[in-house]
Amino acid sequence: MTxxxxxxxxxxxxxxxxxxxPARYQRYTLELTPHxxxxxxxxxxxxxxxxxxxxxxxxxxxxxxxxxxxxNSKSRLACQxxxxxxxxxxxxxxxxxxxxxxxxxxxxxxxxxFWRNYDxxxxxxxxxxxxxxxxxxxxxxxxxxxxxxxxxPRCIACAACYSAxxxxxxxxxxxxxxxxAKLYRFVVDPRDTAAQDRxxxxxxxxxxxxxxxxxxxxxxxxxxxxxxxxRDLKELAIGAQGATEFGSRHAVGFKESIRDRGLxxxxxxxxxxxxxxxxxxxxxxxxxxxxxxxxxxxKPHPIPGVEEVExxxxxxxxPEAEGGAK
Amino acid sequence: xxxxxxxxxxxxxxxxxxxxxxxEAGRDVAIVTKLHPLRSHSGAAQGGINAAVGAEDSVDTxxxxxxxxxxxLGDQDAIEFFCREAGPTVVxxxxxxxxFSRGPDGSLARRPFGGAGFPRTIYAADRTGLALxxxxxxxxxxxxxxxxxxxxxxxxxxxxxxxxxLVALDRKGGxxxxxxxxxxxxxxxxxxxxxxxxxxxxxxxxxxxxxAYSAGGYLKDMEFVQFHPTALLETSILITEGARGEGGYLKxxxxxxxxxxxxxxxxxxxxxxVVSRAIVTEVLEGRGFTGPYGGYVHLELMHLGKEKxxxxxxxxxxxCRNFAGIDxxxxxIPVYPAQHYMMGGVGTDIHxxxxxxxxxxxxxxxxxxxxxxxxxxGNSLLETLVFGKEAGVAAAAFAASAAKPAxxxxxxEPAVAPLRGWMARGEGExxxxxxxxxxxxxxxxxxxxxxxxxxxxxLKQLRAVRERFDRVRVVDQSKVFNMNLIDAIETxxxxxxxxxxxxxxxxxxxxxxAHSRTDYPKRDDAKWMKHTLAKRxxxxxxxxxxxxxxxxxxxKERVY
Numbered sequence: 001m002t003x004x005x006x007x008x009x010x011x012x013x014x015x016x017x018x019x020x021x022p023a024r025y026q027r028y029t030l031e032l033t034p035h036x037x038x039x040x041x042x043x044x045x046x047x048x049x050x051x052x053x054x055x056x057x058x059x060x061x062x063x064x065x066x067x068x069x070x071x072n073s074k075s076r077l078a079c080q081x082x083x084x085x086x087x088x089x090x091x092x093x094x095x096x097x098x099x100x101x102x103x104x105x106x107x108x109x110x111x112x113x114f115w116r117n118y119d120x121x122x123x124x125x126x127x128x129x130x131x132x133x134x135x136x137x138x139x140x141x142x143x144x145x146x147x148x149x150x151x152x153p154r155c156i157a158c159a160a161c162y163s164a165x166x167x168x169x170x171x172x173x174x175x176x177x178x179x180x181a182k183l184y185r186f187v188v189d190p191r192d193t194a195a196q197d198r199x200x201x202x203x204x205x206x207x208x209x210x211x212x213x214x215x216x217x218x219x220x221x222x223x224x225x226x227x228x229x230x231r232d233l234k235e236l237a238i239g240a241q242g243a244t245e246f247g248s249r250h251a252v253g254f255k256e257s258i259r260d261r262g263l264x265x266x267x268x269x270x271x272x273x274x275x276x277x278x279x280x281x282x283x284x285x286x287x288x289x290x291x292x293x294x295x296x297x298x299k300p301h302p303i304p305g306v307e308e309v310e311x312x313x314x315x316x317x318x319p320e321a322e323g324g325a326k
Numbered sequence: 327x328x329x330x331x332x333x334x335x336x337x338x339x340x341x342x343x344x345x346x347x348x349x350e351a352g353r354d355v356a357i358v359t360k361l362h363p364l365r366s367h368s369g370a371a372q373g374g375i376n377a378a379v380g381a382e383d384s385v386d387t388x389x390x391x392x393x394x395x396x397x398x399l400g401d402q403d404a405i406e407f408f409c410r411e412a413g414p415t416v417v418x419x420x421x422x423x424x425x426f427s428r429g430p431d432g433s434l435a436r437r438p439f440g441g442a443g444f445p446r447t448i449y450a451a452d453r454t455g456l457a458l459x460x461x462x463x464x465x466x467x468x469x470x471x472x473x474x475x476x477x478x479x480x481x482x483x484x485x486x487x488x489x490x491x492l493v494a495l496d497r498k499g500g501x502x503x504x505x506x507x508x509x510x511x512x513x514x515x516x517x518x519x520x521x522x523x524x525x526x527x528x529x530x531x532x533x534x535x536x537x538a539y540s541a542g543g544y545l546k547d548m549e550f551v552q553f554h555p556t557a558l559l560e561t562s563i564l565i566t567e568g569a570r571g572e573g574g575y576l577k578x579x580x581x582x583x584x585x586x587x588x589x590x591x592x593x594x595x596x597x598x599x600v601v602s603r604a605i606v607t608e609v610l611e612g613r614g615f616t617g618p619y620g621g622y623v624h625l626e627l628m629h630l631g632k633e634k635x636x637x638x639x640x641x642x643x644x645x646c647r648n649f650a651g652i653d654x655x656x657x658x659i660p661v662y663p664a665q666h667y668m669m670g671g672v673g674t675d676i677h678x679x680x681x682x683x684x685x686x687x688x689x690x691x692x693x694x695x696x697x698x699x700x701x702x703x704g705n706s707l708l709e710t711l712v713f714g715k716e717a718g719v720a721a722a723a724f725a726a727s728a729a730k731p732a733x734x735x736x737x738x739e740p741a742v743a744p745l746r747g748w749m750a751r752g753e754g755e756x757x758x759x760x761x762x763x764x765x766x767x768x769x770x771x772x773x774x775x776x777x778x779x780x781x782x783x784x785l786k787q788l789r790a791v792r793e794r795f796d797r798v799r800v801v802d803q804s805k806v807f808n809m810n811l812i813d814a815i816e817t818x819x820x821x822x823x824x825x826x827x828x829x830x831x832x833x834x835x836x837x838x839x840a841h842s843r844t845d846y847p848k849r850d851d852a853k854w855m856k857h858t859l860a861k862r863x864x865x866x867x868x869x870x871x872x873x874x875x876x877x878x879x880x881x882k883e884r885v886y
Contacts, residue, residue, distance in 0.1 A: 016804050017806070018806045019804065037649070051757075051802060051809075054809050057528055058361060058528050058529040059369075060528060060561070061370065061563045061649065063369055063370045063453070063641070064367070064369060104807055108807050137417060138416075138426075139421070140431070140432035140433060153456075154453065156369070157364050189423070189425075191423065
């Protein structure tokens with residue numbers, strides 16, 4: 001447990017929008033042990049060098065979710081990120097506020113948009129009066145049912161996933177990874193009676209806007225794996241009402257094309273996604289593609305050994321397959 | 327100026343439960359909190375919540391264990407009420423949507439905890455507080471009340487014999503604000519940051535307790551400070567009692583399970599005061615480990631097996647790996663006691679009412695008292711919900727018949743004038759310097775073991791820091807999110823409370839529960855079977871005493 005100190009350089013984003021001065025980066029240097037959390041470093045700066053440095057923090061043990069920020073361009077909890085590996089990789093520690101939310105001051109952002117999206121998914125048990133709770137005792141819940149919650153109960157609403165999400169940046173209608181992971185938690189809850197409604201309601205302007213980039217899962221400090229929960233929700237949504245949305249039809253078209261030919265049939269995918277009449281709207285795009293890469297518009301021949309692909313699909317569709325919708 | 331029937335200060339479990347009760351009673355309710363409600367320190371509670379719901383267990387056993395755990399300072403009438411409410415409270419939280427851990431038969435799983443006769447602690451892995459906090463927040467719903475989040479309580483306004491409202495700082499907006507209220511429920515939680523080594527979050531600065539004290543409220547039993555036996559060395563991050571409940575061992579440097587010397591019947595599962603004293607004694611007498619962060623002992627989980635450790639103590643595994651570079655599956659965890667819980671707080675009856683009409687309190691910031699001289703693990707989450715609800719119901723009833731509050735714009739200036747002074751000062755000390763000094767004093771002189779000489783020296787040094795605080799300087803001149811100003815507000819609050827703790831501890835010439843005087847090592851029921859009450863006077867805390875409520879349990883010597 002004895003270890004030497006290293007010289008740690010922090011370049012910290014400073015901006016007070018209530019004042020006229022432009023945003024800047026301020027450099028602070030401290031002697032710290034390599035296992036020191038970034039948060040401890042920032043609090044040492046506040047106590048010893050500059051009490052005006054502004055950030056949010058509380059528990060310092062990765063359970064309150066207050067201190068999420070950008071550390072060397074990654075959304076992280078400052079309390080859970082040690083300085084040693086950051087300095088080894090980047091030579092310094094660049095600390096900036098989270099993205100996708102307006103900056104209040106320095107490292108503090110206004111999380112209202114994040115909380116609004118959380119509220120939007122109706123984050124509470126929806127009960128059917130015809131199915132009352134057992135009087136005076138708990139609802140029984142089998143270990144298998146508890147398992148279906150997966151990692152979502154660990155979520156601390158730190159918003160690191162929201163900050164990391166390019167779909168949030170591109171489309172404010174997208175509720176963001178945390179809200180969808182939370183939705184999953186209610187959809188699989190045996191006490192909730194609105195799973196079907198929830199799955200139908202989240203599809204327009206919601207679920208299918210996810211880009212499947214998995215940056216949320218990379219950012220999540222609690223291993224909730226939001227992108228995997230979104231994938232689970234997509235499967236449940238198709239199961240609940242079939243492929244009725246652009247997004248779900250696209251996913252199903254993709255799956256069928258690979259199954260039948262072993263590669264992507266672009267024309268089939270467009271037809272599946274938009275329908276025959278909707279394809280007309282894509283005419284301009286089609287002409288562009290025809291001029292540049294006409295081969296993309298031809299129906300591809302199945303690859304040799306396509307029956308092996310079918311075998312993989314069959315294996316995945318068996319009920320005991322890992323990760324499949326049950 | 328905003329106005330509401332019931333204003334709840336603090337949005338952890340007690341505050342939210344109070345708000346829910348007041349909303350359900352039809353009142354116009356607001357919550358003021360310096361964090362977002364989901365960031366409250368209730369979420370850091372790990373081990374579980376007690377309820378005697380097992381077939382072999384009984385409410386009477388829970389009552390007895392709590393009375394004994396309190397070292398007979400808990401009010402038995404309050405404890406009886408509290409333990410009877412436990413089962414319905416846990417079931418209600420399950421119905422609200424809490425994701426509890428389950429047994430093989432699908433019922434709520436239970437684990438053994440210190441000082442309890444049966445496995446009685448219902449849990450959600452090792453994040454029970456977070457599971458409850460999320461479920462309650464989701465049940466409360468954001469549309470049924472007004473939320474003032476990231477607002478700091480500065481002062482309560484009491485006039486004409488009742489509470490009239492409060493003065494707060496809106497962090498984001500940067501303005502001082504008044505909120506008029508017919509009734510106020512304080513639910514501001516812990517004050518652990520008075521100490522250097524604490525498991526508590528940085529936000530746990532006793533704001534509500536200090537504001538009640540300034541407003542003429544009685545503080546009860548403040549000298550009883552719980553030190554959790556197993557805090558991670560260096561950072562004092564909590565390692566849940568559940569780690570011992572699941573079968574963890576405590577060992578000294580010779581590899582002995584030393585608890586056999588201190589609690590021969592239940593070993594590691596003695597109550598927290600007993601285990602903390604044992605660890606400190608082992609280290610003081612040279613049988614502990616030593617290192618750059620001081621003496622310590624080992625908490626071993628290795629023999630429990632990877633599967634059990636990783637599934638039931640998932641957060642603990644993460645803490646150890648991320649914050650100490652230790653894998654508890656294969657290595658012992660270095661631990662030492664750290665401040666964890668204040669048994670004392672704003673004195674209330676079982677409905678949360680204080681001596682100030684219209685002012686109520688619940689949760690850790692209150693003292694009913696059910697914990698007496700030592701709280702049992704698993705009883706504090708239960709306390710937040712049982713008494714949060716009581717206080718919310720009582721505050722709603724008070725507000726229903728109360729006249730319109732008389733809060734004036736002229737009430738703002740007296741509360742904020744000192745703060746403006748701190749910001750206007752050209753030179754002076756930074757609040758964090760004074761806070762660190764206070765933490766050092768409390769750690770050194772008012773820790774697990776106390777004696778007259780230490781307490782007098784601690785009081786002298788603390789009063790010197792209080793004088794220096796009169797010249798505190800806030801350098802930051804911005805209105806927006808001025809954490810430097812908030813540091814100063816919090817430090818002022820904590821300095822008041824630290825003085826009350828020392829004065830109460832000095833006066834109490836006995837050892838009871840968590841208050842352990844080496845110069846008075848025995849419990850003295852003839853003289854000290856009574857609650858300490860502290861009221862703010864011109865020269866510091868003025869002490870008086872109140873009787874303990876008795877029903878069925880005669881005081882006995884406490885053996886584990």
